[in-house]
Amino acid sequence: MAYLIKGVSILGAAPTDLAVTDGLIAAEPAKNAEVIDAAGLVALPGLVDVHTHLREPGREDAETVQTGSRAAALGGYTAVCAMANTSPVADTAGVVEQVWRLGREAGLVDVQPIGAVTIGLAGKQLAELGAMATSAAGVRIFSDDGFCVADPRLMRRALEYVKAFDGVIAQHAEEPRLTEGAQMHEGEVSTRLGLTGWPAVAEEAIIARDVLLAEHVGSRLHVCHVSTAGSVEVLRQAKARGVRVTAEVTPHHLLLTDELAAGYDPVFKVNPPLRTAGDVAALRQALLDGVIDVVATDHAPHAVQDKECEWSYARPGMLGLETALPIMLSVFGEKWDLIADRMSVAPARIARLDGHGGDLTKAGTPANLTLVDPSARWVVDPGALASRSRNTPYAGMTLPGRIVATFLRGEATVLDGKVVK
Numbered sequence: 001m002a003y004l005i006k007g008v009s010i011l012g013a014a015p016t017d018l019a020v021t022d023g024l025i026a027a028e029p030a031k032n033a034e035v036i037d038a039a040g041l042v043a044l045p046g047l048v049d050v051h052t053h054l055r056e057p058g059r060e061d062a063e064t065v066q067t068g069s070r071a072a073a074l075g076g077y078t079a080v081c082a083m084a085n086t087s088p089v090a091d092t093a094g095v096v097e098q099v100w101r102l103g104r105e106a107g108l109v110d111v112q113p114i115g116a117v118t119i120g121l122a123g124k125q126l127a128e129l130g131a132m133a134t135s136a137a138g139v140r141i142f143s144d145d146g147f148c149v150a151d152p153r154l155m156r157r158a159l160e161y162v163k164a165f166d167g168v169i170a171q172h173a174e175e176p177r178l179t180e181g182a183q184m185h186e187g188e189v190s191t192r193l194g195l196t197g198w199p200a201v202a203e204e205a206i207i208a209r210d211v212l213l214a215e216h217v218g219s220r221l222h223v224c225h226v227s228t229a230g231s232v233e234v235l236r237q238a239k240a241r242g243v244r245v246t247a248e249v250t251p252h253h254l255l256l257t258d259e260l261a262a263g264y265d266p267v268f269k270v271n272p273p274l275r276t277a278g279d280v281a282a283l284r285q286a287l288l289d290g291v292i293d294v295v296a297t298d299h300a301p302h303a304v305q306d307k308e309c310e311w312s313y314a315r316p317g318m319l320g321l322e323t324a325l326p327i328m329l330s331v332f333g334e335k336w337d338l339i340a341d342r343m344s345v346a347p348a349r350i351a352r353l354d355g356h357g358g359d360l361t362k363a364g365t366p367a368n369l370t371l372v373d374p375s376a377r378w379v380v381d382p383g384a385l386a387s388r389s390r391n392t393p394y395a396g397m398t399l400p401g402r403i404v405a406t407f408l409r410g411e412a413t414v415l416d417g418k419v420v421k
């Protein structure tokens with residue numbers, strides 16, 4: 001398939017024509033190219049998510065690789081990294097290859113499996129990281145996300161082990177003894193609501209420890225869903241010293257605060273918890289400064305019975321794939337260079353996803369891209385999302401920016417705002 005995307009603005013620049021032929025950006029349009037009128041649309045490199053929960057295998061009632069891939073393509077993504085907290089856990093070559101194969105079958109985004117750091121996410125014994133790295137899935141990121149690799153000796157060994165194949169350990173930073181029984185951010189609001197708090201220091205202490213470990217062994221550390229101003233300061237200092245650390249922030253931590261827990265609606269329950277307005281401001285600044293490298297969705301679908309229940313029984317997590325770019329636009333406005341870097345270029349680099357996050361102005365770049373209508377407004381209807389779950393915290397909100405089309409290696413996965421296959 002060949003396309004001629006007419007009158008499109010690449011990253012906010014003056015309108016131009018963009019030719020796509022044989023999976024690549026082309027200097028000239030092919031004769032048989034299908035013309036897409038893209039007046040008023042902005043082209044971005046296809047978004048890349050380093051933190052997605054696709055729930056398959058094991059919780060196909062909440063999401064599948066197929067439904068999650070649809071949500072991703074509709075959100076403008078061309079690649080997602082699938083977290084390992086499935087059932088069975090993605091801690092062997094067999095499970096990561098299964099997820100990878102399911103992604104290929106769905107064919108809407110590149111699904112890059114993340115492997116568990118420890119067997120069964122139990123934090124006791126290293127999983128076979130090398131076998132997952134050399135499997136067909138080619139795992140590069142390892143994470144026990146949902147749980148912290150709390151044992152410092154195990155964390156050190158994991159960091160050492162992945163150096164051999166330039167892997168990265170993505171840490172869910174949560175000191176478990178400090179968060180026992182925690183239901184939300186520890187602060188004024190938790191005191192008022194009578195809910196046990198998750199103190200900021202539980203995150204900051206692990207990040208401080210881990211940057212020291214990463215520095216000591218000279219390995220790559222990635223910090224998942226950074227949520228506090230104190231974490232930002234630890235990262236800022238580590239980066240200034242040249243530690244090989246990268247970090248992500250979620251769209252919800254850039255927008256929402258712990259005040260939302262006041263209605264006890266579990267749709268706002270998430271790990272790490274929503275923090276204070278001061279934390280939100282610090283996270284925004286850190287993303288602008290580059291102290292935080294990427295925006296990752298932490299798309300965490302949950303079945304109705306796991307969310308529409310009493311707060312303390314509800315599972316933590318929020319949907320994110322279909323709303324991430326609109327939330328970024330509502331927080332930062334049309335800062336296209338920032339959006340492209342933090343949502344595509346930098347995540348592709350961290351996950352080593354060659355062919356993603358490329359320069360759309362250069363002929364020969366793989367045609368992984370998305371077209372956005374920044375002037376469109378839409379109301380979030382949980383029932384209308386492609387995800388199998390409904391736990392979006394943005395229900396009823398009017399958001400800016402609509403994803404009109406997405407292309408994976410030159411093939412349309414989304415056209416006119418609808419999944420093509």
Ligand SMILES: NC(=O)N[C@@H](CC(=O)O)C(=O)O
Nearest residue numbers: 053145146270271300316317
């Ligand atoms: N981010 C979340 O709130 N939930 C994650 C796992 C986790 O990090 O707790 C999930 O898998 O649902």
